[in-house]
Amino acid sequence: MVASVTLDNVTISYNRHPAVHHVSGTFEQGTLTAITGPNGAGKSTLLKAIAGILPAHEGHIRIDGASKDRIAYLPQASEMQRDFPMSVLHMITTGFWFQTGSTGTITPAMKAQASDALTAVGLRGFEKRDLSSLSAGQFQRALFARLMVQDASIMLLDEPFTAIDESTTVHLLDIILRWHREKRTVICVLHDFEQIKKYFPECVLLAGECIAWGSPAKALHPENLLSARFFREDWNANVAICERAV
Amino acid sequence: MSLYEYAFQPFADYAFMRRALVACMALSLGGAPLGVFLVLRRMTLVGDAMSHAILPGVSVAFLLFGLSLWPLTIGGMIAGLLVALAAGAITHLTQLKEDASFTGMSTISLAIGVLLISTHGNSIDLMHVLFGNVLAVDNQSLLLVSGIASVSTLVLAILYRSLIIECFDPGFMQAVRGKGTLTHQLFLILVMFNLVSAFQAIGTMMALGIMVLPAIAARFWTKNIDMAIGLSVALGLCSAYVGLLLSYHYNLPSGPAIVLTAGSLYLLSVLFGWHGSITSRLIPHKHFAH
Numbered sequence: 253m254v255a256s257v258t259l260d261n262v263t264i265s266y267n268r269h270p271a272v273h274h275v276s277g278t279f280e281q282g283t284l285t286a287i288t289g290p291n292g293a294g295k296s297t298l299l300k301a302i303a304g305i306l307p308a309h310e311g312h313i314r315i316d317g318a319s320k321d322r323i324a325y326l327p328q329a330s331e332m333q334r335d336f337p338m339s340v341l342h343m344i345t346t347g348f349w350f351q352t353g354s355t356g357t358i359t360p361a362m363k364a365q366a367s368d369a370l371t372a373v374g375l376r377g378f379e380k381r382d383l384s385s386l387s388a389g390q391f392q393r394a395l396f397a398r399l400m401v402q403d404a405s406i407m408l409l410d411e412p413f414t415a416i417d418e419s420t421t422v423h424l425l426d427i428i429l430r431w432h433r434e435k436r437t438v439i440c441v442l443h444d445f446e447q448i449k450k451y452f453p454e455c456v457l458l459a460g461e462c463i464a465w466g467s468p469a470k471a472l473h474p475e476n477l478l479s480a481r482f483f484r485e486d487w488n489a490n491v492a493i494c495e496r497a498v
Numbered sequence: 499m500s501l502y503e504y505a506f507q508p509f510a511d512y513a514f515m516r517r518a519l520v521a522c523m524a525l526s527l528g529g530a531p532l533g534v535f536l537v538l539r540r541m542t543l544v545g546d547a548m549s550h551a552i553l554p555g556v557s558v559a560f561l562l563f564g565l566s567l568w569p570l571t572i573g574g575m576i577a578g579l580l581v582a583l584a585a586g587a588i589t590h591l592t593q594l595k596e597d598a599s600f601t602g603m604s605t606i607s608l609a610i611g612v613l614l615i616s617t618h619g620n621s622i623d624l625m626h627v628l629f630g631n632v633l634a635v636d637n638q639s640l641l642l643v644s645g646i647a648s649v650s651t652l653v654l655a656i657l658y659r660s661l662i663i664e665c666f667d668p669g670f671m672q673a674v675r676g677k678g679t680l681t682h683q684l685f686l687i688l689v690m691f692n693l694v695s696a697f698q699a700i701g702t703m704m705a706l707g708i709m710v711l712p713a714i715a716a717r718f719w720t721k722n723i724d725m726a727i728g729l730s731v732a733l734g735l736c737s738a739y740v741g742l743l744l745s746y747h748y749n750l751p752s753g754p755a756i757v758l759t760a761g762s763l764y765l766l767s768v769l770f771g772w773h774g775s776i777t778s779r780l781i782p783h784k785h786f787a788h
Contacts, residue, residue, distance in 0.1 A: 355655075
């Protein structure tokens with residue numbers, strides 16, 4: 253079940269401008285890590301690269317102890333078509349992709365498992381509801397139910413609590429902590445420093461480059477936050493080629 | 499005139515009407531489910547562009563072989579595939595979005611088609627290709643239409659879950675290595691094949707109507723994709739039947755008659771549908787207790 257993710261001098265760029273710049277480090281097996289940093293710091297980009305959606309232009313991302321299909325990825329809510337005409341249960345059963353592929357049958361056992369997941373996220377009885385009828389918070393809960401049925405050893409969550417109220421956030425955080433107890437490797441992009449300090453043992457402060465990686469108390473030290481804030485203030489279109497050795 | 503004479507006699511009396519009916523029903527069965535996905539993927543205009551893209555292939559085949567089934571079909575498919583591949587490659591390799599790259603390639607393709615016809619041929623027969631002629635549906639073309647409809651329904655069944663996920667949550671599809679791009683390309687090819695196969699019964703230019711109109715009408719009646727597909731097939735079959743009858747009794751071209759029937763069903767749905775129609779929004783409803 254356990255798995256780790258190692259970044260080896262990873263650079264990911266858009267139009268040759270690096271969004272993630274020479275980042276190295278390891279998300280150890282069973283750790284719970286928050287990635288934070290200013291807007292445009294490359295947090296989502298890094299998560300997508302670990303999920304295998306974006307290629308690393310330089311360096312390597314290594315997944316140990318799990319096949320790549322044991323990664324579950326929760327995109328930002330804005331990247332989904334929320335009014336898609338299907339039921340909540342239908343959406344959650346898409347999480348069984350690795351068992352079913354495009355053509356396999358959704359078994360009654362899978363449906364029962366999906367219903368249990370719904371109950372666990374506090375949406376008991378929502379099986380037949382249309383996705384379009386869900387509030388933002390209910391929708392996010394339903395996506396967490398899908399993550400649960402995916403049963404992955406590495407969980408990647410991109411801003412799971414944006415536009416989510418406090419009680420839902422607490423509930424979903426509880427599920428994340430349960431995944432941590434189950435020794436899954438959880439990586440979560442977040443903006444709320446208090447939340448990170450309270451719940452997350454590990455923290456990565458990203459600002460294009462990795463500013464700090466360690467306990468939240470250390471990583472979110474005011475000195476680090478200051479250097480993160482001045483990131484890319486000198487951005488311009490005629491920037492020189494990066495000469496740093498690969 | 500009794501109901502039997504009006505609604506059934508034409509099909510009992512004339513083999514060409516029976517063939518046309520079967521062909522149009524096959525087109526609805528194959529096309530309407532694709533239409534539902536075109537709507538959900540916000541690609542209806544890409545479908546429109548594709549129906550134009552077929553023209554130069556059909557015109558070249560027409561100039562070389564005359565009004566003959568297989569050359570026209572193959573010509574149309576080659577032109578459609580070339581445009582779909584070129585537009586797909588441009589979308590993939592450059593910053594252009596799909597709608598723009600498709601419109602770009604298909605207008606070029608359409609212009610080539612028009613150029614070929616206007617300099618080389620007489621365009622009366624080509625009108626049949628563009629707007630349909632039920633009399634032209636022979637057993638061979640019936641086989642072609644029903645063959646393409648069957649294959650396309652089977653392929654759609656295989657792609658069904660992938661298409662839904664790719665559409666609802668493309669990030670998930672990429673993360674699970676679900677071959678979203680391949681799914682998308684196969685889907686486009688299915689759409690193109692169905693457009694080409696429609697050229698004799700209702701015409702290439704009208705084919706998109708029978709694909710998309712039932713699908714957008716269905717959106718006003720259900721919020722469930724399985725129901726939407728069932729309903730759009732039913733509406734398509736209805737339009738094919740009623741449209742052919744109108745075409746027979748009032749001596750109208752079959753393509754526009756069928757598409758206008760589907761269009762009327764769509765406009766009725768816009769007015770009276772259960773979900774988000776004009777009346778459902780205008781009539782004040784008392785709200786629920788919770």
